[in-house]
Amino acid sequence: MEPVEVEGSSSGRGLSGVDKYELDWRNILTIANDRTLYDLRHMAVRGDLRASPFRSLCWAVFLDALKPPSSEWVKQREAHREDYLQLKDRYMLNPHLNTDGSDDPLSQSSESLWNQHFCDQELCAVIKQDVVRTFPGVDFFRKAPIQAMMTNILFCYARRYPTMCYRQGMHEILAPLIFVIHSDQQAMAHIQELDPTVDSNLVTILNPSHLEEDSFSIFSQIMDRIASFYRITDLVPTATGYFPAVAATTTPASPPAELTGTTVPVKRKPEIEVVEQLNYIKDKILIKEDLHLHNHLLKLDIPLAIFGIRWLRLLFGREFALQDLLLLWDAIFGEGEQLSLVNYIVVAMLIRIRDKLIYSDYTTCLTYLMRYPTNVDISLIIKHALHMKAPKIYERPAGAMIYVSSPSTRRPLPQPVMRSKNIEMDYLKYSTLPNVHQKRQQVQEHPLQAPRSSSDERHRTSSLPRNVGGSSVRKASAY
Structure with a gap:
């Protein structure tokens, strides 16, 4: 079955907003059932999701937060939401609810509920410092409920993946994601107001009351794929989310220490993947x-x-x-x-x-x-x-390698320098411009060209630039 074009489709012309929305939804369901996702991926790379009210669902499918068949999406979404709620119950502890009174608030024990609570508070403070600065020009991110959701998501991620914890920059991965999911959910809510009979599965999948849970699900998948961008070898974060500046590692001991079979901790620079x-x-x-x-x-x-x-x-x-x-x-x-x-x-x-x-x-x-x-x-x-x-799949876009500079801002090109004959001929071999010797031979072999005297030839060749043809200068400015 050929998928219906989401944008520019003649079959969608003249439809009401509700009908067009439902047509787009049926189209997404159809092409998302193809396990290769060829058509859905093609829509994404050519920019057809720009105005789609289902962009977040497409991202979820691409990132395996939702998997085919589409008939299972409701169950998958509900499972992910339940998983996140359990995470919050597990990690967002309230020591005031401890009724036995055995836990000392001043305890430094790793088993202490109060100690963990203070560590959590410090980590949340670190996260909030970044969250409140997210996209300062976008009012959406100035809303207190959105900032609270982002803080909760980043905190739960840090606790679920302690070796990654929270790193500065993660909030800027979450921000566009939560914006897109919110936009899709609000679009669905608007359609539901206009047509209460809209697909109940869609209402469940894009339920606005689950913005936080759905954002966590897709955010975790993104972070799983870009974890290497944040990971630092030999560095493990503290319980409060801070990373030490330098890792303490062991290296082979010096000869005197080897006699006792010991190793010496040495500070060395960690490797950033x-x-x-x-x-x-x-x-x-x-x-x-x-x-x-x-x-x-x-x-x-x-x-x-x-x-x-x-x-x-x-x-x-x-x-x-x-x-x-x-x-x-x-x-x-x-x-x-x-x-x-x-x-x-x-x-x-x-x-x-x-x-x-x-x-x-x-x-x-x-x-x-x-x-x-x-x-x-x-x-x-x-x-x-x-x-x-993938040059065999995607054509080179027009103008991809054409650059024009203003003469007033362009620096003067360096003067040609002498190069060895081997280097010169090797370069000219790959040049698309005919070199001086080729041009000279073409002129000399022309039937109407009069023979030159030896003195004329010496005078002409002495006036040529020493860098034959100057092709390197032309090549540099022709990208």
Whole structure:
């Protein structure tokens, strides 16, 4: 059965808002039952979820928070909600309810209910400091009930996964998610007011009273896939959520200590897993897609970790406006379960502002990377990232490698330097421009060309630039 187009469908024209909503719902149910999710993923990567009232459900399907068949979604949602409520009962303890009076509030024992309560309070205070600063320009996140929900979700996640606990930045992963789920739930509630006979399964799945539980379910799935962005080797958080600055690890003991069979604790710098991923992006993807830009960043000694850790940990949340970010997340979640598209988005973002970076010094270049320009076309970044990841499936978008600089801001190009003949010929072999020797031979072989004297030839060749053809300069400005 061919799926009905969610946007731009001729069959949906002329329908009332309620009828169009129900048509879209039936379409989602149909294409979500395909275990490959081909059509649903295609909708996401091409931007068709932009105005969909079921975006959060599509994300849940992509992230395995809801699994086919769609007839089981109600049971799955109810199970996830019950699981979260049990978590809250288990971890949100109230020591005042302890009636036997045996627990001392001053106890430092790990078994003490009061001690755990104080640790929980300190962790919640850390979380709230971040939550209240979430998307300061969006009124939705200034609401006290929303901030309380976010704090509860992040606290329960920290307690369920103590080795991850809470890390700064997680609140900016949760924020767009809870915004999208809330929007979908409110859309359903509005439709229900207009038509009380709307599908009862849909009413259950998008019940506005379960915003907190449903957000936790999908948030946990996202964090499961990006945990490596936050994980730091050999560092374990304290019960209050703080991470020590340096890990204390053991190394082989010095010879005198070896005689007693002891080891000596030595402070060493922990390894941040996301840095390894950024090095992979630089050395395997960026160098292949844009060697010139790769070398420029290398020359300026700007590692991708300076800006890339934030890009990945927040899934680019601070680099784009909220609506553009949601389109980007559609593509990230829809393209594949492991979210590997993020590697190519990093490169696409760099190439998009390549012309600004390539002619900038260290300070200016870093400014662009830390404060990504706002006038960038998000759809072009998505299309370019998809093409780099799967060039046989996605076409190269028009203009993906074309850059234009203002003459007033462009720095003068360096003068050509002497290169060895082998390097020169090897470069010209891959150039699409004919070199000087090829042009000369074409002219000499032309039937109307008069033979040159030896003195004319010497005079002509002496006037040529020493760097034959200057192709390297043209190549650098033609990306």
